[in-house]
Amino acid sequence: MLQSIRDNSQGIIAKIIVGLIAVTFALFGVESLVSLTAGSNSPATVNGEEISQQDLIQGVQLQKRQMLSQMGEDADPALLDDNLISNMVLEGLIEQSVLVQSATDQGLSFSDAMIDQLILTTPDFQQDGQFNRAQFEAVLRNAGLTPMMYRNLVRKEKVTEQERAAFMLSAFTLPSELKTIAQLDSQTRDLRYFTLPAESVRASIEVSDEEIADYFDKHRTEFLTDEQVAIEYLLLERDVLASEITVTDEQLQNAYQLLVDTFQAQELRHSAHILVAISDEQDDAAAKAKADALVERLAAGEAFEALAKAESDDPASAEMGGDLGVNAKGVFSSEFEGALFALEKGQTTSTPIRTEFGYHIIKLIDVEETETPTFAEAKADLESDLLTQLSEEAYVAQLERLADISFSSGDLVEPSETLELEIHKTDLFARSGDEDEITANPKVLSVAFDGELIKEGLNSTPIELDSGRAVVLRVVQHELPREKTIDEVSANIKDTLIDEKVSQALTAQADGIIAKLKQGESLENVASGATVMTLAGVARSQQDLAQELRTAAFKLPKPAADSISYTAVDMLDGSKSILVLDNVIDAEIDLKPEEISYMSMMLSNRKGQQDYQDYITQLKENAEVERL
Template structure:
């Protein structure tokens, strides 16, 4: 049960915050329609202004970040008014917290910054075996985010300082078990229900259809029968992979590259060894380790007397389950595969030699070196395919870097054609037919990328047929596209969609019959409860829906406990209608001590977030924060 709470913590947080603190809503005074000016002010924090251009840039960064982590996410969701408004709210919050951090003189010391950077996984991975930071890779990491190392560190320092504004509030919240139980009881309340479903499919045969009915339905439901907008396009792709195919490599370049990388290409020396392990953990009591050492010394003496008995003694005495049954054989391995003390001993032996007792973190080893595989140097011909591929990739990346600026500038400066840049860079103008604003079967390859489609179906691209800006897709790929033929969404003629109209009409009418039948039964069974024909009882809750539609579960949880058992009807839309009797509340299972501790900790975090939200609301009032665009789906304050 508590795994479910943990997995749905964001939902739970939202519900509990509503219970804990009064909600607050900021109402704007201007709509999106008044923001056509890119420099228009969309929000104010006292004297600080946020412009439309800053907001657009911020939202695009968030979109790019989300797409990188979830490439299959619907692009419409990211471009919706709600998503854009959420970006603006986050931007306002970030600016506000930065102002407060500065006024409260919250700073991050060099030591704290260093400690944070040392613990950051993306930076820790840039350290070499000696623990030193690879500065070239560090600069590349910063450059990938459009910054120098100094800029990256300044941003991290600023973020750490800003975090201090709310951190103390979030960390100070303490939840009692009573508070926790009350909140979780409300959220995880369970109810016993019985259901009778009325599904449209069972009523479809009862629907009477005439041509007049179908034509009337078509006329009143034209939005159901629109053809989506589509476009025929042409596009250019500049990518390193394509450039690599046309690169010719002189033989001398291949030979030189082979000689320069001979050491890297060579196969390391490998050694084959067998061992007898006597287990002794490094933190075991001294007496226990001494006992293990004594046993190992005794076995070493036995092996030296009769080296041929090594495999037999290993099978009988070794504590290594992976090798004991094979007489201690570990097969071939190269340097870096074993713990250091073991590896040092193996690579110091000659073939057939037996080591002294070797101590490691696992215990005590007796090692027999059974074979040596000398390092192999591959021939030029054997390595030629890989060498050529590596060289082509390197040269293609250099070419791409040299041509990228020309490509970007040309598609912008000559925005009504691709011919000049295609001829100049020896690129092929490609075509695609019937593309939609969102990926469909017609969208393949780069033309299925949401970033391309968003730019392609922008107002400027559709109305003026201009090339899109050069769009970077990663992996050294730039794309620009332009619409050559655009078809707006339109209602399809009745004759073309008559079959679809019939299907839709039958479905709508069957839904109506199902609902009417359900309502009739609801009235009958309310008057005569004993006549109700319902299914077997089952228990549902927010975290255990038992496969039932969400609307039905919500209706069960809304039922008044004082009126139970109570009969309710639930409209399930395309799934028909359901009659449900909510019989009783079912107490949730009593948590054990560990679960109680976990729930208190989770609820304390929620309380901390609620305190932080309340403080943030106070700060918005104090600093006279004003968002000057209307919140989606809400009317402006009057």
């Protein structure tokens, strides 16, 4: 069982699955990965259409899988809230259903031929740049999808994507809007400011013991220690077991013989084609006539590659002169495949071949046949595979022994001696974890603070940190939260009270200064000796001015003639600044055509996104949704 789990969670296939799910997320979200399989006990209906229980179950599974992949190899499924995920996925399914219904009502569609073409050109389904059916099926199988489910998924995504694109492409920005935004972005401001430093005030602040005691009495419940445990544990590592294994020549020879006995030579055919598609604009008869004419042109001596580039209706292969790559049987339709495997090397079909896509003119470029590798060629891979296999078998066997012995032992001494594993011990640590790799692991933390394990003093079951490491732990010390004493927290309380008093003092100073500015006094007079900084032509993106001041300056209203605008600004270091805006300078804008084009695209795209989101909201508000 453990071996099977590891085999299915490692390697390039697993990475491709994550990539596939990530691409689908970018297009529509996790809920778009669920199947169209109908089921009973529908958790919801949307405008009379059911969302099946199976849809919801598959959506939850896929969401959890995606979340665990994002959490990394230390992810613990027990940390996920199934109810929260289920509710989130159901809401996503409802939104998806609303959007699919809307797109269908608009007459949008995505044909089978287009889906086939998309599948053939998807990199995740290719090997060496060519579509590979085995790879396609493996990716879908590991994602919990069948080919039919995946095709329905693609169709739903593409029809809703078309409606979204309609909003994005129809949004526009008026020239006057562009000019206004460009002027605001280029606007500069003249300002002055000075700072009331916190440190000078802080030095004069005193906090009495009575104030500290009073604060402590009012906030006792805030001063609690964390619950803590100390553990001892055994660490089982596959790499350590692997270092003790030697692959013998006999094992290598036996593995090679098995390879030879099971090796199946496979004929591969490198082909190209020219497709004349049947469509609304070109019916069957017209497509057949065009394909016959192309056959005649080939017979007259025109180059197949050039003709494919110019005439083929398959855009993906046309760019490569019709090249379809090297493929075995089982990739193409039966009609196409029958004609291809009847050709001799360099030969082209004498008549067009009819399939569901249209008429094909097929050329066999080359024929290849796989050969059994020699022992020398296969030795390195065989040795690596054997070492992996043997170390995995040893690891699984030791892991099962560790589980059995730990379960029946009152401590870790017996499993330590039996399996020759060192007992490691930790200091006390809280639920937030420690800096040590083991005590920072979420899986370990979850088990270490398990109530039964703490109460009964039991050994845990093996906790798999990753595919090649596992620990068994035992709690040896447990400390419940307690109220801290005033001596433990007095320093922190004093700092808090000082910060409060500094803030109050600076606020009072700032209020007094603002009152004087309102009465007409100049900034220099109210600065009382503080250095007044004068900056002219400050831009929104200017980096030599603190962000707090820059933001405040561009929020202040434009001052009237012979007047100023002013405000007090809280600074990140606890100080306060008094800011005066003297003037606003509107720049003359002369945008280049490429700048206008770029700004228009960005603003229109933002409008389109907002319009589409508003449309989704309206659809959901108007939909008749029933939840069980």
